[in-house]
């Protein structure tokens with residue numbers, strides 16, 4: 270069928286200027302003729318690359334190196350609207366941004382996840398997180414100043430962004446303490462809500478991460494959900510308490526408030542979408558990235574990770590461009606992807622494979638190496654330089 274490259278002007282609205290949103294808007298702009306509009310809406314004027322926050326924590330990046338103004342997208346012909354999305358009407362594909370209504374012919378929802386650290390009493394007051402840029406920046410000098418004591422790294426149920434991140438945090442803290450020659454005076458322990466590290470990826474991945482932790486003398490306590498904290502003390506679901514000198518946490522997440530209160534919310538509060546096309550139940554509305562709940566054969570959802578948000582964004586953008594131009598929409602997200610596990614000393618492990626494989630994800634682990642570390646650097650470069 271002949272394409273309609275120059276058909277009537279259509280408007281694509283992308284909600285969220287994170288990894289998924291920025292990739293989708295850029296790809297759409299590259300694919301579509303200039304008379305079609307691509308509009309990106311984000312709460313903040315800047316994009317920040319969360320996967321590099323751990324390097325901000327470990328002093329390898331300055332915050333300015335992982336931050337870009339979204340205004341650069343305007344030069345490429347993407348309209349940027351900075352403001353809070355207050356309402357989404359998916360049936361009409363109309364969104365309200367700080368009182369102003371925008372109607373789309375095609376809508377891509379990539380609003381990420383809200384942090385829910387407040388569900389664990391005292392956690393925010395007693396600890397610090399590397400899951401925000403500010404938190405990672407605050408942690409950096411504090412970790413460098415440690416000379417003795419106990420560092421607890423905790424994850425929290427039911428869900429958090431990037432399954433590798435808390436383990437990377439513990440390993441990077443360990444590396445800093447070793448470099449400073451004080452590791453012998455500091456106990457480092459991970460208390461995870463889940464029964465094993467990166468468990469969705471399979472028992473082989475969990476075992477590999479546990480072995481890396483053990484090799485570095487990091488105590489690991491699986492299935493140990495933190496329930497409350499106060500300065501110097503953390504309480505756990507099994508009734509036990511731990512003392513600490515520093516508490517570092519990966520906060521649990523909840524669906525963004527604007528999604529939870531919209532018809533897009535599925536039974537879990539996240540958006541249900543077709544796991545290959547990312548189409549929602551509403552025609553012309555797609556959901557990608559962290560705000561999406563994609564079921565896996567093992568009964569758990571696809572982990573929240575930027576690599577998946579990125580791949581989904583490209584598939585959705587290609588399909589929207591195809592629909593607009595009257596071509597068949599054939600792109601799919603196939604469930605392939607991987608997670609880097611930064612281990613410090615310029616190395617990273619890498620667990621990658623097919624998360625949609627049945628009956629369970631088929632993921633292999635590559636042991637820590639310089640090459641895998643450079644793979645994570647390349648992911649950062651790909652997003653920060655290619656799209657922004």
Ligand SMILES: Cc1cc2nc3c(=O)[nH]c(=O)nc-3n(C[C@H](O)[C@H](O)[C@H](O)COP(=O)(O)OP(=O)(O)OC[C@H]3O[C@@H](n4cnc5c(N)ncnc54)[C@H](O)[C@@H]3O)c2cc1C
Pocket residue numbers: 284285286287288289290310311312313318319320321322323352353354355379380381382399400401430431434525527557558559560573574575576577578608609
């Ligand atoms: C410490 C850390 C390390 C990580 N490491 C990795 C890694 O190594 N590899 C990897 O693949 N992934 C990693 N991740 C996960 C990755 O960052 C996320 O999966 C990815 O950012 C998801 O992209 P997204 O587009 O779905 O959401 P986001 O990137 O979170 O973007 C959502 C955007 O929507 C905006 N927004 C939300 N609500 C509104 C609203 N109401 N109105 C307007 N704007 C709104 C937000 O401000 C944000 O800009 C890491 C995450 C953390 C926290």
